[in-house]
Amino acid sequence: MVEDSSSTVVEASGWDVYKRLMGYSRRYWVAFVVGVIGFGIYAVTQWAWAEMMNLIVSTLEDKALDKGGFLAAGIIVIFLCRGVGTFFGSYGIAYVARQVVHDLRTELFEHMLRLKSSFYSKNTAGHILSKFTYDIEQVAAASADAFKIIIQEGLTVIILLGYLLYSNWKLSMLFFMAAPIVGLVVRIASKRLGLISRRIQSSMGDVNHVASETVNGYQTVKAFGGEGYEKSRFIEASRDNLRQSLKLVVTTSLTTPVVQLLVGAQLSILIWVALLPEVFGETTTGEFLAYLTAAALLTKPARQLTQVNAVIQRGIAGARSAFQLLDVEPEIDT
DSSP states (O other): OOOOTTBOOOOOOHHHHHHHHHGGGGGGHHHHHHHHHHHHHHHHHHHHHHHHHHHHHHHHHTTOGGGHHHHHHHHHHHHHHHHHHHHHHHHHHHHHHHHHHHHHHHHHHHHHHTSOHHHHHHSOHHHHHHIIIIIHHHHHHIIIIIHHHHHHHHHHHHHHHHHHHHHOHHHHGGGGTTHHHHHHHHHHHHHHHHHHHHHHHHHHHHHHHHHHHHHHTHHHHHHTTOHHHHHHHHHHHHHHHHHHHHHHHHHHHHHHHHHHHHHHHHHHHHHHHHTSHHHHTTSOHHHHHHHHHHHHHTHHHHHHHHHHHHHHHHHHHHHHHHHHHHTBOOOOOO
């Protein structure tokens, strides 16, 4: 954490930090809307693909083989729209994210130039430079990759759940049975990931600190034979960063399989219930296949939405670090 007696920094919550970060994106709202529309088109194609399964089976059952050209054209249109939506969605969100990172980095540098001399005497160059390199790149990941997944997969989940509810709301209730458990797992993982991410930020500052001291004082290190000492310092700092990074990987790697298992259990129960005579008799084969396709398509966005939590927590930790520096009172020019 940045040390300065004039600092007005308070330990804001993760949500407050993320809202402040997103405030930088307001001026790029046009690109943001383009990105949302693009991912909306992508999400609709997921529904269209499930419905295409119904049309294909219905065509085969009715032996309406003259509709083959129509179905083939429909598949091409679906994948064409999916590609267009993915391009505009990805570019729109990435444009906003990189602009936000550029604005934050330049604001950070301009603010640093106006800080008191006492600030630099209380903070090492390695920790300060770490904010412009590692911390800001974590913000970039949270702004671009994480936000892309949230919008793209979030819209996909909403549209597919709407399709499932419209097709058979009774069966769809099974999907909501595990929602509280999934929410609890994600909440516990978020707290753990947030804590580890802050530790990683600190450990990276230590790595940069040791490296910058050694580079700047290279002649002194050589003159007094301090290579072994500096090497041991760097290895210890790097090892601490390694430990924290592996803890982050373990937490993420455990969270995703648990959520996948819950979704898989829901899907297996769904198939078992749907195949009961009193239930299956109310739907056609095509409708059942379309419903099952839409349910299966939910597993990918559900998995990615749980994985994105780690990226968000790292981004929040990076943004908090940058905002702590921005909240340090600058020196008044008299």
